[in-house]
Amino acid sequence: MTDDVAVLGVGLHPWGKWGRGFVEYGAVAARAALADAGLDWRQVGSIVGADTVRGGYPGYVAGATFAKALGWQGARVTSVYAACASGAQAIGAARAQILAGLADTVLVVGADAAPKGFFRPAGGSRPDDPDWLRFRVLGATNPTYFGLYARRRMALHGDTAVDFAQVKVKNSAMGALNPYARYRKRVTAEEVAASPTVADPLRLLDICATSDGGAALVLSSMDFARRHGRAEAVRIRAVSTVTPRYPNTVLDLPDIATDSAVAVEPAAESFRASIARAAYEEAGVGPEDLSLAEVYDLSTALELQWYEDLGLCAEGEAAKLLREGATAPGGRIPVNASGGLASFGEAVPAQAIAQVCELTWQLRGSAGDRQIPGARVGIATNQGLFGHGSAVLAVR
DSSP states (O other): OOOOEEEEEEEEEEEEOOOSOHHHHHHHHHHHHHHHHTOOGGGOOEEEEEOOEETTEEOSSOHHHHHHHHOOOOOEEEEEOOGGGHHHHHHHHHHHHHHTTSOSEEEEEEEEEOOSSSOOOOSSOOTTOHHHHHHHTTOOOHHHHHHHHHHHHHHHHOOOHHHHHHHHHHHHHHHTTOTTOSOOSOOOHHHHHHSOEEETTEEGGGBOOBOEEEEEEEEEOHHHHHHTTOTTOOEEEEEEOOOOOSOOOSOOTTOOOOOOOSSSOOOSSOHHHHHHHHHHHHHTOOGGGOSEEEEOOSBHHHHHHHHHHTTSSOTTOHHHHHHTTTTSTTSSSOBOTTOHHHHHOBOHHHHHHHHHHHHHHHHHTOOGGGOOTTOOEEEEEEEOSTTOEEEEEEEO
């Protein structure tokens, strides 16, 4: 018995602003993943859809929507919503179905056609939704909370605007090599510094855009992969979807309150650090085993935070790791070889799936000019609707 599942196929619809429906993007990605797997849609036993979101309200597209677009064939269907963690949650659901013996093959799909500008909540009152609260009570749009993270890193660790700009420089260089990326132009530190200030200290080029896009995976049991001559397929070895631990004593937007630690000692690690640790423990590896990482760079400062949360360096040493070139191609642990959200922008339900597409190409050795030599272990991580952890660890 193995807890691995095989990644038989991957597919993307290019990111951008295409002016078409998100179902079309998802169907294109799904057909590409099926072709990559060498399977017909009718051979798929289950489909898991990562739901899209319109202005803060979930549920506008579900697994059945993609099943209909591909042609009703009786497959099991599951729908998942967890904002930016939706894709990882969908992968986790698909993996569970395979390991439970409910399906030999599962198609995972996520797609979106994002509104222009920054995300905002829909109308109505949702006081139990931390995203709604931070918008309505604080007026804290996404760039506002990205800026607060950046200021915190500057105050605690001495990070600078130059460090933040260098993250964009690194990621744009890789995005320029990715045919699926929306932005395929190298950016200089001077161009970052000259772009408008959005949420001090972050400038326009420090913050990711909102985009249209789609991503899909075909997952299978290892027995199915072996029967179809794919015993050497890339494998998903761990999916981490953990929640925070009580008490949370550091303000962490979109949550806008902290818990009292009078009765209970705080956890030894932050929520995001616990996401990675759970994946490492399940896979039986550590950060020292990683060949590459795909992280959730909503802003340049947030990428630096992930270096520490993934255990790539000690707390406060992320900027040092960046300056040394360790997270660039050719470095000890390349981060965002795809170009990251800096090059793609946010297509919310698709992005965690797209991260695993990049891991798969890298671990197969088929990433072209972006290839990380000898890649064997990769992790993709992000944080979804507050309280939804998201990490997927893949091996070859």
